[in-house]
Amino acid sequence: MATFTLNINGKTQEVDVDPSTPILWVLRDNLKLVGTKYGCGIAQCGACTIHLNGTATRSCMLPISSVGNQEITTIEGLSENGDHPVQKAWLEVDVPQCGYCQAGQIMTASALLEQNPNPTDEEIEMVMNGNICRCGTYVRIRKAVKMASKS
Amino acid sequence: MTLVKTKIGRRAFIRNTGLAGGGLVLGFNWLASCKMTPEQVNSMPKEWFELNGFLKIGDNGLVTIMSPNPEIGQNVKTAMPMIVAEELDVAWKDVIVEQAPLNTDIFTRQLAGGSQSIRQGWEGLRMAGATARQMLKEAAAQAWEVPVGEITTSEGVLTHNASGKSAGYGEIASAAAGIEVPEEVELKEQKEFKIIGTDRMNVDGTKIVTGKPLYGLDIQREGMLIAMIVHPPAFGMKLKDMDAESVKSMPGIKDVFPIVVYPEDAEKQWSDGGAIAELAVVVGNSTWECMQAKKALQVQWEEDSKPESTAYHDEALTELLNTAPKEAARKDGDVEAAFKTAAKIVESTYSAPFLAHNTMEPMNFFAHVTSEKAELLGPIQTPEFLEMTLVSVLGMPKEQIDIHMTRMGGGFGRRLYGTFAVEAAVISQKMGAPIKLVYTREDDMTQGTYRPSYKVRYKAGLDENGNLIAWHVRGAGTNDDLIFENRFPAGAVDNYLAEKHSLQTNVTTGAWRAPRSNFIAGAEQAFMDEVAEAAGKDPIEFRLELFDRAISNPVGNPEQNDYDPERYAGVLKLVKEKSNWTNGTSGKSRGVSAYYCHNSYVAQVLDLTMNGDAPNVDKVWCAVDCGIVINPLSAKNQIEGGIVDGIGHATYSAMSFKDGVPEQSNFDSYRLIRNMEAPKEIETFFVDNGIDPTGLGEPSLPPISGALANAMYKATGRRFYKQPFISDKPPLVG
Known part of the structure; x- marks a missing residue:
């Protein structure tokens, strides 16, 4: 386990997880941001897509250790009032x-x-x-x- | 208005006084995490008055309507309340929809399957709305001391013209809740409908596009643990032993154990199809930690029954096609004699593989079982049957079992078989803790209740004038006998023979969107095309001639045929006109197909160009007769989805086995249709005939593979007999 500081939807969040944990599960299990979905776990279905520094990225194969302070945007943070x-x-x-x-x-x-x-x-x-x-x-x-x- | 007795759904009108006037009733508490906006909170009524099990009216006129049936993407959660709201005569903007939990005292057939929710719910839903409306009118009549017959309603307002009195439903709701349930009520005529037949957006649309928790997999609870299972790696294997100790110490792992989900004396329901009696279980704090422990866990398996391979299924099904069964499913005239006199004979064999359901949301369920009660929450198409199994497996009376349904990330028949919910309950009972059981994609795909694999052989005889004089169909499937003997062209051919076989296998199979029809429709309609060509006739005219025969001079007892030839011909004529069939589209190859299933009629014309071996579908015209259409916006979505689904699976998808081991386990080995492969355009036309609504979720899927195969023949000169038409591996994306 290790502590990571993440930049998610414009907020700083701290989590204590195994470094291999994919961002998908950090979002869903640790941060209760469940809008990002699990579909295949091998980056082939796209259900887990987030923005990493604005680029569409599959979060199911993205270990938390590789993210650093890059900006993560999830569906919950795409717009304030669902009006994107x-x-x-x-x-x-x-x-x-x-x-x-x-x-x-x-x-x-x-x-x-x-x-x-x-x-x-x-x-x-x-x-x-x-x-x-x-x-x-x-x-x-x-x-x-x-x-x-x-x- | 039509006056009808409130004989149906009477149980729904035995009001649950515990809820009446109980103030604001929020949804099930995990949903409380979906915060309401301040506007929503401000507009909430101070008090709700329950008029029957389907609806309650707030003191400010807002109406909450319960959607009784499970929502799997067929959009009944919008359509069913629309029907109630129509007869209640309330403005749709004032309606809040809630998913009803399983409640067999109030609701009947809380099941998502067979495209029957609207058809079978129709009368009860109308009654629920109309009864409440009548009670509001009675209450207003009493308050205003005027005859009830002089009171009218419109969009949630009661009016008495003569006295000039008027009140909103919210003002009268309290008094209406005390009115006796009327013996008879007025139902609207179709021409009076203001909501039914209009486009209404998905009631969960905003939550879906903003990523709110809606699905079983999204459930979070205080103290909740994650559970995962390891199931046998092959059909025909069972658990022998496992080395639980070595993974128990892995990070975040709470427990690892074998578990008997279904004891030998368990009373199983049909919804327990595909049940695995004993499994290995990993329980831990998080999904990722459980996944790691699951991978590391060493489990020994032993043979339970002989493992089977796809090659064996193929051979055994072919052998059945070469064997006459002892009895015919239907026999009119004498096909053998007719074939002897026929001027031309056409014979072809079609086949299709097993298919996995592959709902985008893998199987999962939340369970919290204590000695006092069992609370279950998650995606299930058959909650009532789940409850019956739980009574037996948990040894708990029905009254102590609560089942709530979440919105489901797809169904397609997979969640008819709720063994995963039973597993969740048994694991929670053992752990003495709330758990969420999660299947990985691999668990989901390799433990299917698959669409059976099928083979069918057709033989047709034509006389010298190109008239169809004999039709012989013999079909076989794995654990399924495939043939609907009383469907078209039964009743339209003098000499007709339908025969069927089922091959018992240990690969578990079940209903998959439009069971049997999903294959037999395309095969039959592709064969029909071959026969029409041999007869030298236009494929639509050839079919219409047969329907004329079934209308004017049906073979056998017409009551025996489970289709209406006039409605069948109707959709063909409609699609012929809309697609400009006679002239076609320049440079495109075109195919036609029509089928009847789930009480509805569908005809399709498909235009394509070939891109190498792959079909590039330019446009599909689809004519549908499903009676009254509740919500055209989403009805068209269902039709479009069925067409894409049908093209996709016939063209690209297959499940195969080697010594019982599934050869596909995720989307890198199992190919699903993707955006670029979907038709460029789909245009849907509904027949407006005022008939009570029939099925919509399934009927557009079955015929499309026929239209596709027929168009591919036009383009390539080759007939396509074997699904999937393209057997390439999926392209890697990303």
Whole structure:
């Protein structure tokens, strides 16, 4: 066990965990930030996507020891009142079915738009390809990303 | 308005006075962590009045409606309360929805399965709203001393025009709670609907997009421990021994032990399908620490029954296809005689592998079992059956067992089989502590109640004019006999023979979204395409001719057929028109398919271009007859999801076994459809016929693999008989 100081959603948080612990489990078990989801544990489904210094990152294979003081943003910290353009677009298009993967989808989409505010349809598909939606809401996901890019 | 007796769901109207007027009732306490905004707190009523088990009205006019059935992503948590709100005649903005816990005294069929929540809940939900509305009217009539028949309602306001009196529901709710439950109530006509048939956003939408705790895996409790299981590595194996001591000292680990989940005398329900009697268990403080101990744990297994491989299943199913069963499932006329006179014969065999459900949220459950009571909370499609099993396994009466359902990160049939919840309860009982059982993705994928593997052979005979004169289908599946003998084209062909076999295996199988239909629909509709081609006819016209036959001169007793040929033909005609079938789309290859299941009719046209071996689906047109559509916005979402799901699994997914060991265990070996592979566009059209609502969560999935295979044939000149159509490994992402 070791003590780590993390910068999460603009706040400093201290945790005492094994250095190998992935950020996903630090968030969920230690900090009770459960919006970031566990889906596969091998960085293949995207449910655990967070922003690390603004870049979409899979938190399930990201050991706490590798993070240092980099800025972590989770779905809880994406916006103060749930009004990030991507969140608003997600609601307007009524994207979710079961909803479980959607936090990860939103984190991937919001990082994309941060770096590329006007992505083409192909760029949206390519970037969103890393996030599995088992309910098959892909058509709506693309539509919501497009809508958010225009706002 | 239609006057009806309140005969259905009477139990729901035996009011629980313990709750009536009990002030603000918050959701189950873990949900209390979802803080309400100040606006929400300010707008909360000071007092709630329960008019029946489905709803309570606040003194300020807010209405809480309980959603009785489990929510797995089919959006019943929005749709079911919409039906209550419609008949209560309240504004949707004034409605708060809560997930009801299991309560068999009030609710019937609290189950998510078979696309039946809306169909079977329809009357009871309408009654619940209409009864409360009638009680409000009675109370207002008494207060104003006017005849009840002169009182009208609109969006939560009662009005008596002659006297000019008017009051909100909140003002009358207290008096209404004391009114006798009426013997008969008025139900609205479809044309009077203001909520049903309109687009309403998912009631949990905001919580979902802001990452609020909603799912079983999100549960946190004071003193809660994490539990994980180690299950046999192969089907046909059982626990022999384990070296618990060596991992007990690992960081954060509380205990490690073998556990009997299902004693030999346990009274199991059908929902215990896939149950493993004895497991190895790791309990600790955190998920990551449990994962490490689980990896380090040495467990010895022994053979329980002969391990099986996919190659064996394939051979055994093929052998069954070559064998006539003792009895036909259905026999009209004489197929053998007809084949002898046929001008043309077409014969093809189709197959599909086992599939895992792969809900994005792996199996998990919270349990806190003490000597006094058992509290269970988590994702379960069959809470009522879970309760029955717990009575037997925990040795506790039903009254001491509380089961609450969380929103579920997908179901697809997997959470019909609640063995994981039973495991959680038994582990909590042994530990004497609240625990959350968590499956890893690998646990989840390798301990399935899988979609069975299937094979089916079709043989059709055509006369010299291209008329279908004989149809023979023989199907076989693992632990499942696949064939619906009374579905189309039964009743439309003079000589018809349906035969079925089931191959017993020790690989556990169960319902997977649209059981059996999920394979047989695509196979049948791909074969239909081959037969239409052999007949030299347009595939839609060929089908419509058969429906005409089933309408005008059905073979056998038409009551025996479990489809309505007019509604079936209706969706085909609709999709033909909407897709501009006759002209097609330039440069695209096109396929059609239609199927009936879960009481609903679906027809689809699919356009694609090939990208090497892979289909690039440009557009799907989908016509649906599911009667009245409650919430078109989310109904279309269900249709789109079913289409993506159906294309994905038919094209990319498979589960296979080697000596009982699953060969796929995570998304690097099991391929699921991804964003780039999903159709570019899906357009859905509903038939507006005012018929009471039928299934929606499943029916769009089954036919789409037929439309896809038919379009791929147009593009490549090859027929696709074997699923998955593409057997490549998943591409690595990230």
